[in-house]
Amino acid sequence: MTHVVTVPDSTIGRWEGAIERSARIRLVRVCREGEAWQVAGGLHLGGATPLVMIQCTGLFESGDALRNVLHDWKLPLFSIIGYRSYLDQAKLPGDTCLVFTEPILEAWRIDYRLITKPAQLDEIRSHFHACRAGERAGAALIAE
Amino acid sequence: MTIESRVRIPLVAALEALRAARRDDEVIIPTMGNAREWMKLGAPHALDLILVPSAMGHGTSIGLGLALAQPERRVIVCMGDGSLLMNLGSLASIVAARATNLVVVVFDNGVYEVTGQQPTAGSAAGRAGNAGVDFAAVARACGFESVHRFSALSEWAGSARRLIDGPGPTFVALEVEPVVGGVAPSSPGPAPLRARELMKSLAR
Numbered sequence: 475m476t477h478v479v480t481v482p483d484s485t486i487g488r489w490e491g492a493i494e495r496s497a498r499i500r501l502v503r504v505c506r507e508g509e510a511w512q513v514a515g516g517l518h519l520g521g522a523t524p525l526v527m528i529q530c531t532g533l534f535e536s537g538d539a540l541r542n543v544l545h546d547w548k549l550p551l552f553s554i555i556g557y558r559s560y561l562d563q564a565k566l567p568g569d570t571c572l573v574f575t576e577p578i579l580e581a582w583r584i585d586y587r588l589i590t591k592p593a594q595l596d597e598i599r600s601h602f603h604a605c606r607a608g609e610r611a612g613a614a615l616i617a618e
Numbered sequence: 619m620t621i622e623s624r625v626r627i628p629l630v631a632a633l634e635a636l637r638a639a640r641r642d643d644e645v646i647i648p649t650m651g652n653a654r655e656w657m658k659l660g661a662p663h664a665l666d667l668i669l670v671p672s673a674m675g676h677g678t679s680i681g682l683g684l685a686l687a688q689p690e691r692r693v694i695v696c697m698g699d700g701s702l703l704m705n706l707g708s709l710a711s712i713v714a715a716r717a718t719n720l721v722v723v724v725f726d727n728g729v730y731e732v733t734g735q736q737p738t739a740g741s742a743a744g745r746a747g748n749a750g751v752d753f754a755a756v757a758r759a760c761g762f763e764s765v766h767r768f769s770a771l772s773e774w775a776g777s778a779r780r781l782i783d784g785p786g787p788t789f790v791a792l793e794v795e796p797v798v799g800g801v802a803p804s805s806p807g808p809a810p811l812r813a814r815e816l817m818k819s820l821a822r
Contacts, residue, residue: 477686502686503714504679505707512676513711516683519667519817524683542673543680548810 476522477502479510483529483556485618507532508539514551515543523606526553530575530615540582544611552602553584553613560590560617579613586613626795627771629725630655635771636694636723639778644692645684645820649677651731652696654803662806664819665691670803675704678722682712685720688820692719692782699726700738702753712787713761721781721788722762724753727795732802757789764788 478493479502480486493501502517504510507528514524528536533555543549559569579586587594587601598614605612633648633655640646640663648656649669657668667684669677681695702709702724712720728741728750737744740751754767764784768774774792781788806812 479683500686502682502711504711508673508676509679509705509708509711512673512679513683513686516680516685517687518683519680519813520684520687520820521817522683522687538673539676539679542671542676546671546809547813549813 475499475525477514477517477524478527479504479513479517479524480527481505481507481510481529481532483531483558483618486527486529486554486556486616489527507536511536511539511543511551515547515549518549518551524551526551527555528553529556530558530571533578534574537582540584544582544584549611550605550609551611552605553611554598555579555586555613555615557588557615557617562618575615579615584611584613586615588615588617590617626727626769626793627774629727629794629797630659631771632725632774632792632794633659633696635775635778636696638775639782640694641692641782644694644782645681645688646694646696647677647681647684648696650674650698650701650803651727651797651800652698652725654732654800655797656696657803657806665816667816668803668806668812670805671809675701676708677701678705678708678712681720681722682708682715682717685717686715689719691820692721693717694721694723694782697722697724698731699724699728699740699751699753700730703738703740703751706756709757709760709762709789718763718786720786721790722757723790723792725792725794726753729796731796731800735796754789754791757791762787762789765790767791767793769793 477500510526517524558571645665647667677695685693729735742750758765
């Protein structure tokens with residue numbers, strides 16, 4: 475991983491400090507999630523290994539941008555996507571993120587793994603390496 | 619005087635000036651209407667990324683990624699004004715990422731050319747008589763290091779090389795004529811294959 479292209483949410487945003495302290499990984503802040511996919515596409519074309527890190531609401535926003543880089547150009551980009559309200563439905567009762575997130579990932583044919591507990595963290599690594607070896611896009615969906 | 623009432627640069631001539639100024643190691647990313655005309659100018663260059671098919675507006679974003687991955691090269695993105703309006707935030711992202719090797723050239727014709735020349739929301743004609751959006755001012759406000767606007771071909775042609783070489787990120791707004799009857803560009807070939815070829819060329 476060389477770059478993390480991100481729009482934060484209240485869970486994954488807390489990882490920024492650790493990413494910024496890394497000597498190996500560069501944090502790239504963008505203004506909206508559609509940008510993140512295309513910046514990552516450019517990074518990949520240029521020989522880097524980017525990660526897109528966004529919330530599921532940003533996934534909803536990103537449709538055309540990800541369609542273009544993942545399916546038109548077939549760039550094997552990996553993403554970490556925060557799954558709002560999966561673990562805590564008290565703040566936003568009836569949050570429709572729970573209705574649409576996984577069907578939308580499936581509609582965009584993104585091979586994802588749902589991560590709901592810390593014991594599964596190794597699955598992110600193994601899925602990333604499997605997607606990389608297979609030159610296909612993938613995602614880790616992080617329950618929030 | 620509004621931009622719309624001034625004499626504008628012919629799009630093809632503006633692109634020819636860029637083509638003449640280009641160094642062999644530079645990446646150029648044409649999009650939408652300017653991609654259509656760029657492909658007519660001659661044989662494709664190994665470092666051309668003809669962004670067809672595209673997600674409209676994202677030329678600046680893919681250019682930002684390329685510029686960050688290839689910091690030793692200049693990356694030049696050719697945008698339409700309608701495209702840039704779809705992704706104005708990318709100008710802030712470019713500055714935040716300190717992409718000093720990225721050059722954004724906006725070919726501002728005031729219309730969505732390939733759909734039949736409907737005015738954009740940024741043109742005076744599309745804003746009920748209000749002044750058109752000053753893209754150079756927007757870029758300056760976002761923090762671009764070097765910002766320029768040209769309405770005369772001779773000034774653009776005479777300055778292009780120097781501006782590309784200067785410290786960036788660089789933003790150039792060119793007031794160009796819409797191409798009458800200009801249609802959407804056709805893909806020059808399978809995108810995945812072109813992606814692989816570009817990656818090979820960049821790795822050499």
